[in-house]
Amino acid sequence: MSQINDNLFGMHTQALGTWQKRAETIAGNLANADTPGYLARDVDFRKALADASSSDKLALSSTNANHIDPSSLTTANLAYRVPMQPTMDGNTVDTQVEQANFAANSVHYQASLSFITAQIRMLRTAITGGQG
């Protein structure tokens, strides 16, 4: 399943997941806009995508059922945003910046969706010979 998907849609299936993760992070930032001491975070997209699409990662062998799979810990790709204007309560969320990022992220997500849709349409054309 994943092998077929990878060949058909290229990096866009992985990109979709990463955009989604980023949307989640930014939504968390916006929800915490008034929480004292909250530090705004963001996904390092380049790194996250490189991690998601690299297949030559060395896996840790787990010899016990209680071993924690390191790939389940996604903290490595989350970075902290550098605040432009420090606030008195230690909160580093800049609502306007987060909104702009959220909007841009949505457009990126839709772009990945369009690429996948185009690929499906192309396949359908190939299958039906342009009759469908």
Added chain:
Amino acid sequence: MSMFKIFDVAGSGMAAQSLRLNTVASNLANADSVSGSADTAYRAREPLFATVQRSVSGGKAEEGTQGVQVLGITESQAAVESRYEPGNPIADADGYVYASNVNPVDELVNMISASRSYQNNVEVMNSTRQLMQKTLDLGK
């Protein structure tokens, strides 16, 4: 689809901000309340927000999805105003009544901030809903 988590996060933000609006309404409504003693006088209330790490399930710490929780409601420790009103039926033995320590300007600022933050969370929910709709229509 983990996009549902965004609804949780934005929803927690909306809940927190609406509670903040509630306390502002209570404070403004009681701005002119008076009391017979300094202890029972109305004190301005303010919610205490904190970040909550959501969905720590199955041993997988899912960072990045951070909602808001209300830790509690604090009462302002500012001094209450005492007024000499011997004719007031609830005045104490010395003829003083005690007014609330609500600052209407603070409350209005809080109200605007809370309603803007609430709107932001609604917008996040709307955009996410549209994106999910588009994802469902994939391939059509």
